[in-house]
Amino acid sequence: MTVALSSSEIADRLKNQFPEAITETKKECLIIKGDFLLDIASFLKNTPDLEFNYLSYITCVDYKDYFELVYQLVSTKHNHSLVLKTQCRQPEEPIVDSMVDLWKGADFQEREIYDLMGITFKGHPNLKRIFLWDGFQGHPLRKDNSNDTEN
C-alpha cells in the first residue's frame, strides 16, 4: 500500500527551513503559501528519505473566493504519498509557480488548468490553451463562468 505520509510530520520538518510557509496542516494534506511552492516542492523532491519523484496529478478547485491547487506527490522508491495544496487568493489574476522544471509531467496538466481554470503558471515554457481554441473567452471550469447556461 502507498503510505500517505502524515502531513504534520512533514510540516515539522519543513518548519525548520521554511518557517513561514505553512498555512495549515490537515489530516490528509498540507497547505502552503504560494510563494514557497517551488522551494518546498524541490525540497520534497530532493530530500533523500522523502524523494517525491513522481507527480501523480495536479488539479485546481474553484472555491469562489480563492483557487486551491492540489498536487499529489508520490515516491516510487519509498512508496509513500503526500497531498500538497496551495491557495491562490487573487481571483483577478491568479498566478502560481510552474512545476515543469521539477516534474515534466506537470506540462500538460498545467496547460489544462490554465485553459479551463485560468490560472497562470509562472515559468511554464509553453503556456497556452490545450483543449479549447485560442480565441475562446473565459475559463469554463470556474464557478462564475459566463458561458454557463444551466447552472
Place this chain on the structure above:
Amino acid sequence: MTLKTEPFVINLGPVHPSTHGVFRLRATLDGEVVMDIEPIIGYLHRGIEKIAEGRNYKQDIPLTDRLDYVASMSNNLPYVMAVEKLAEIAVPERAEYIRIIMAEMQRIASHLLAVGSLANDLGTFFTPFQYMFREREKIVDLFEMVCGQRLLYNYMRFGGVSHDIPDEFIPALCKLVSTMPGFIDEYDQLLAENEILLARLKGVGILPKELAINSSVSGPMLRASGVEWDIRKVDSYSVYDRFNFDIPTEVIGDCYDRYRVRIQEMRQSVRILEQAIEQLPPGEVLAKVSPRLKPPVGEAYAHIEAPKGELGFYLVSDNSEKPYRLHIRAPSLINLTALREMVIGWKLADAIVIFGSIDICLGEVDR
C-alpha cells in the same frame, strides 16, 4: 556541393489513419527525420468535468464511460470508488469480485486493441487487428451478457454493481479463461518472431527510467521503462491483495518493451480471472445507497490501474447532490507528455509507431 534544404512542417491529423482518433501532431521534418513535434489536442473535448458538476452523483457514472471508450468498465470503477470513499459506503464482497473480473476482462480487451492497432501502425494490412478484434469480441459478448451493453457499460454503482451476473456467465467466462492463453501465445509468436516487426520496434523510441518517472507516465509505459509500479500492488484497492499475480516489467523502455509488457499483462489478467472465479463468494451485489446521495463535505481521490495507466478521480463534495468538483487524472493525456522526447530524431514512420505504442484513447485525452 551542398544542397539548400529547409525544414518541412507537416500536420499529422486530426483526421489521419494512425492517430487513434482526432489527435493532431504538428511535426517538423528534415526529410524523413522528425526534428520537432507539437501535439495539438482538444478536438474531442466535451467538458466532462464541467458537465459532471451539473448532474448528481449517480448521473455522472455514464459520463465516465465516455472517457476511455474502449475500456469503459475500468472507468466506472475509480469513480464509484471515489464516491464510496467520500460517502463511506461499504461494498459487498461479491460485488468486489465481480468488479475485479470486469476490470481484468476489460484490461485484456484494451490491450488486445492496443497491440492490434500498434501492428496496424507498423503497416500490417489489418490482419493482426482483425484477430485481436475476434478475441475482444468474445469479451464484449460477455459484457453484453452481464449488462446488456457492448461499448458503454454503465455497470458499476455506489456500493456494488447494478445487477448480479447471470447464471450462464461463469461457465462462459471459464471457457474464455481456458482458451485465452493459447490465443495470446499464438499471437505473440506470430508478431514477436517477425523480423521486420522486431527491426521496427526494438530500440525505437526509448523512454529512460528517470524520464519516465519525471514525466509522470503510468501504466504499461512506466513498467516497460523498468519501474515496478502497478497500483494494484503498490496501492492495492478492492480485493486485489487476495490474488497472486506478477507485475511484468522490462528494462529498456523501447516500443518493443511496451508491446511485451502488454502481452504479459494479458497473461497475468487471465491468472487473476482464474483465481477470481474460484474465490467468487455468493451474496448481495449492491449495498443500500440512497439514490439522492449527499456525501459529507470533503474530498477524496481514488485511483486504479486502468489498462492505459493510473486512472484517478478527485472528487470534492459540498454536501449537495452534485459533486462540487470532479477532476479526472487521465493516463492517456499525461502519458503524452513524454512523446516529444521519444520521437525527436526518429523517422516519420517511427514517430507513428512510437505514438501507437503509447496507446492513448482520445476520449480520455480530451475529456
Place this chain on the structure above:
Amino acid sequence: MQTSVTSFNPTFAFNTLPPDWPGNFWLHWLVFTIILIAFIIVSVIMFIWFERRLIGRFQIRLGPNRVGPFGLFQAIADVIKILTKEDIVPQKADKVVFWLAPLVALVPVLMVFAVVPLQSGAMLVDLNIGILYVVALSSIVSIGIFMAGWGSNNKYSIIGAMRDVAQLISYEIPLVLSIVGVVLLTGSLSLTEIVGAQNIPFILLQPIGFFVFFIGSLAEINRCPFDLVEAESEIIAGYNIEFSGSKFATFFLAEYSEAVLLSALTATLFLGGWSGPLLPPILWLLIKMFAVFAIIIWIRSTLPRFRIDQMMAFAWKFLLPLALINLLLTSLQIVFWPEASSWIIVLLSFAILVALILVWSKSFKPGGNKVGI
C-alpha cells in the same frame, strides 16, 4: 520453340502469326492490341477480386460476396462507382503535371505487355531484346508516380514520391542483375526463347535469382512490405492522395496492371511461362500468374512495412550482393562447367541459397538509428 527474329522490322510480326490470319499488319496490330488491353483489364478486375477474397480469408472474414456469383462483379461495381465520382483537381496543383501523371504511370505498363508471351507466339511483338524493353519501360512508371506526387502540391504526396524514386533506384539494380542470370542461361533476351529454354523451370536452376527478382518486383510494384510509397499509416495514401475519380482509377489500374505484369514476368522468367502439360498454354500462364499473386497477397496480409532506411539497406546490403554472387556463380558455371547435370546444379544452387541467406541474415543489420538533432 519459336524462331528468333533478327531485326526490328514491322513485318516480322507476321512470322509469329498463323498463316491464315486475315488482314494486313495494321489490322492485326489493332485487333491484337484491343485483345491485349481487354485481357489486362479483365485480369486486373480478377486480381482485385482475388486479392480481396483471399485477404478476407487471411483476416477471418468473407470478403466481398454480394455482387454477382462469389462477389465476382464487386470490382466492376467499384469501377463504376469510382468513374462516376467527382474529379477534383486541387487549386494549387501543377495542372499539366497533374493531368499527365496517371497516363505516364499507366501507358508504359500497357506497353510492356506487348512482349509478354501469352502462349506460343501469342504476343504483339516478339522483340529479340524483349527483356531489355521490359526493364526499360517498367521504370518509367516511377516518373508518373513522381509527377503525381510533385504535381499535387501536397506534403504527404511529395514524401511518397520521394520515397518512390529512392525505392526504384535501389531495387532496379538487383532486379536487373537477377534477370541477367536467366539471360545467361538462355543466351537470348527474347522472352519467347526464355520460355522455350526452360525444360526445367529456372526457379530450380536460379533460386537465388528468383528470390532477388521476386523481392525486387515486390518493391517495383510498391507492394507490402515495400509499400512505403502509399504507406497508409504514415502518409495516408502517398502520391495519389489528391487524386479522385477517373484519375485515381487510372492510377489504380496502373498499379494492378503492374502487379499482373510482374506476376506474368515472374511466371515467364522463372516458372516456365505458358508451358505445361495437358491444359491449354494460356491457362497454364494464368494459373502461374495467380499463384505468384497469391504469394504477393499472402505477404501483404502478413508482414509489417519496412522503414525507409531499412528498405534501402535491404536493397544495397542484402539483395545487391546476393544478385552479384548469383551472377558470378552462373557465369562460372556456364564458362567452366557447361556440361553439368541439371539436377546437380539444382541441388547446389539451393544449398548455396540457404547458406547465403543464413549467413547474411545473421550479419545483416537493417537501417540506421536515432538521428541527433
